[in-house]
Amino acid sequence: xxxxxxxxxxRFRLQLSYDGSEFHGWAKQRGLRTVEDExxxxxxxxVAEHVDLTCAGRTxxxxxxxxxxxxxxxxxxxxxxxxxxxxxxxxxxxxxxLDVVPPEFDARFSAQWRRYSYTVSDDPRGPDxxxxxxxxxxxxxxxxxxxxxxxxxxxxxxxxxSYCKVKEHGTSVREVLELKWDRLVSADSGLRTxxxxxxxxxxxxxxxxxxxxxxxxxxxxxxxxxxxAQALEKRSRDAGIAVMPAHALVLxxxxxxxxxxxxxRQWRTRSVRSGHQWNEKSNDASNLGP
Amino acid sequence: xxxxxxxxxxRFRLQLSYDGSEFHGWAKQRGLRTVEDExxxxxxxxVAEHVDLTCAGRTxxxxxxxxxxxxxxxxxxxxxxxxxxxxxxxxxxxxxxLDVVPPEFDARFSAQWRRYSYTVSDDPRGPDxxxxxxxxxxxxxxxxxxxxxxxxxxxxxxxxxSYCKVKEHGTSVREVLELKWDRLVSADSGLRTxxxxxxxxxxxxxxxxxxxxxxxxxxxxxxxxxxxAQALEKRSRDAGIAVMPAHALVLxxxxxxxxxxxxxRQWRTRSVRSGHQWNEKSNDASNLGP
Numbered sequence: 001x002x003x004x005x006x007x008x009x010x011r012f013r014l015q016l017s018y019d020g021s022e023f024h025g026w027a028k029q030r031g032l033r034t035v036e037d038e039x040x041x042x043x044x045x046x047v048a049e050h051v052d053l054t055c056a057g058r059t060x061x062x063x064x065x066x067x068x069x070x071x072x073x074x075x076x077x078x079x080x081x082x083x084x085x086x087x088x089x090x091x092x093x094x095x096x097x098l099d100v101v102p103p104e105f106d107a108r109f110s111a112q113w114r115r116y117s118y119t120v121s122d123d124p125r126g127p128d129x130x131x132x133x134x135x136x137x138x139x140x141x142x143x144x145x146x147x148x149x150x151x152x153x154x155x156x157x158x159x160x161x162s163y164c165k166v167k168e169h170g171t172s173v174r175e176v177l178e179l180k181w182d183r184l185v186s187a188d189s190g191l192r193t194x195x196x197x198x199x200x201x202x203x204x205x206x207x208x209x210x211x212x213x214x215x216x217x218x219x220x221x222x223x224x225x226x227x228x229a230q231a232l233e234k235r236s237r238d239a240g241i242a243v244m245p246a247h248a249l250v251l252x253x254x255x256x257x258x259x260x261x262x263x264x265r266q267w268r269t270r271s272v273r274s275g276h277q278w279n280e281k282s283n284d285a286s287n288l289g290p
Numbered sequence: 291x292x293x294x295x296x297x298x299x300x301r302f303r304l305q306l307s308y309d310g311s312e313f314h315g316w317a318k319q320r321g322l323r324t325v326e327d328e329x330x331x332x333x334x335x336x337v338a339e340h341v342d343l344t345c346a347g348r349t350x351x352x353x354x355x356x357x358x359x360x361x362x363x364x365x366x367x368x369x370x371x372x373x374x375x376x377x378x379x380x381x382x383x384x385x386x387x388l389d390v391v392p393p394e395f396d397a398r399f400s401a402q403w404r405r406y407s408y409t410v411s412d413d414p415r416g417p418d419x420x421x422x423x424x425x426x427x428x429x430x431x432x433x434x435x436x437x438x439x440x441x442x443x444x445x446x447x448x449x450x451x452s453y454c455k456v457k458e459h460g461t462s463v464r465e466v467l468e469l470k471w472d473r474l475v476s477a478d479s480g481l482r483t484x485x486x487x488x489x490x491x492x493x494x495x496x497x498x499x500x501x502x503x504x505x506x507x508x509x510x511x512x513x514x515x516x517x518x519a520q521a522l523e524k525r526s527r528d529a530g531i532a533v534m535p536a537h538a539l540v541l542x543x544x545x546x547x548x549x550x551x552x553x554x555r556q557w558r559t560r561s562v563r564s565g566h567q568w569n570e571k572s573n574d575a576s577n578l579g580p
Contacts, residue, residue, distance in 0.1 A: 129382045
């Protein structure tokens with residue numbers, strides 16, 4: 001935390017939802033509409049200064065969020081409320097919760113896990129028109145059991161190079177904590193969907209859409225059940241896995257450890273991601289995952 | 291059913307869903323995009339002739355459907371399949387089911403009831419951005435019990451003149467079979483919504499949005515619980531009830547009696563709606579409602 005000559009800064013944690021359809025992703029890009037830009041300009045206006053936003057998951061263009069988490073530091077905070085935020089934000093971004101947190105909290109580096117969903121309409125009649133913006137439309141019925149069997153080989157700590165679109169600066173080792181497909185038949189429309197739920201300590205770029213890209217062909221019977229694990233073994237971006245479209249992907253939730261572990265988690269994550277050795281400093285470290 | 295000199299016509303019942311956001315309602319209007327136009331041109335193309343479409347509920351501009359029902363007659367029907375329809379329809383219309391029916395079936399006049407939903411986000415944080423296109427956004431928390439108490443006085447057969455935007459050609463007597471509000475807290479977003487479910491033998495123009503317009507102020511505490519019944523008593527379009535926005539309204543389902551009652555139901559409905567006396571012809575008539 002940086003001391004300010006003018007006063008004391010307060011750190012905030014903000015939880016938000018957005019429809020990514022009309023955003024060029026989270027991160028600022030000159031001349032393009034992004035979540036960071038829209039949210040940043042509202043926060044800047046309310047606190048009457050420029051603040052930097054740090055988010056838990058830098059969503060790509062077209063990706064949605066129900067539970068994105070952001071932190072920022074500000075000085076003049078009397079006008080900073082959930083109501084003021086929602087009053088000024090566009091309708092495709094909603095602030096869900098705003099909390100004051102200690103400076104040890106870091107939305108990105110204190111996070112313990114991220115959970116995403118990826119929804120596929122595999123009904124021959126096509127997706128529910130009211131949900132089509134958030135579903136990938138396929139005409140083949142997906143074999144949920146086959147996709148779940150293939151998914152199991154990807155759970156655990158692995159080098160996900162084959163599932164990362166862009167070379168990471170540090171390591172592409174990630175721990176997938178949960179990966180499963182559910183079958184849903186809508187009570188409203190009678191239409192069938194398949195939903196992938198995936199939870200990991202973190203994801204490299206395009207990783208969730210690549211997991212869907214390896215598993216969906218298994219569900220279609222176009223690849224065998226061993227294909228996703230074989231692709232993983234190649235540890236190469238040349239493994240040929242398709243990156244599936246963004247509009248069916250939602251960042252659902254970000255998990256954090258208990259408050260007394262925020263700082264420790266943050267420094268551990270920073271060192272792991274940069275590829276450096278991290279030394280166990282506490283016997284609580286086992287709670288944080290391998 | 292009209293006999294054709296060229297051959298035999300077949301009557302089809304088509305069930306469909308659509309996102310009304312980008313339609314100027316069901317009915318054809320020159321120069322405007324409507325569901326009847328888009329669906330009609332696809333059906334015309336597949337059967338290589340011009341067919342007239344009859345729907346169960348003529349939805350207004352911006353109103354959605356999950357279970358609209360349409361009938362039409364066609365001669366050359368070998369290319370008329372659900373797959374061909376969905377292959378040619380725009381993504382905001384989906385054909386859900388296609389059946390051959392006897393000529394006694396009439397999508398509009400054989401229908402026994404229509405069921406609509408009207409969804410309000412009354413969460414102070416605003417609607418889930420991914421659902422905002424289909425929810426009315428209000429900031430006051432709605433009192434569901436108060437709205438349900440007020441709703442009970444509207445159930446049954448009444449003259450709904452106060453709830454009809456436009457004077458009906460025939461009678462504005464309708465029978466509301468069910469009218470209730472449910473509270474829902476989304477498991478995905480944690481956000482609160484209130485949903486009105488209403489089922490009636492039929493609805494006059496703007497009736498569902500007027501029912502919402504009378505009941506929502508009760509939920510907000512701006513009107514007392516007797517207000518909707520008092521407005522009903524006025525039997526006048528001047529009762530001052532607001533017609534709520536279209537985007538939160540969905541035609542969910544249309545109910546039909548058993549096949550042997552289609553024709554009877556059709557002629558009964560035609561005579562009731564035109565205000566003429568209908569004579570009981572069968573002791574099965576009691577099944578059709580008063």
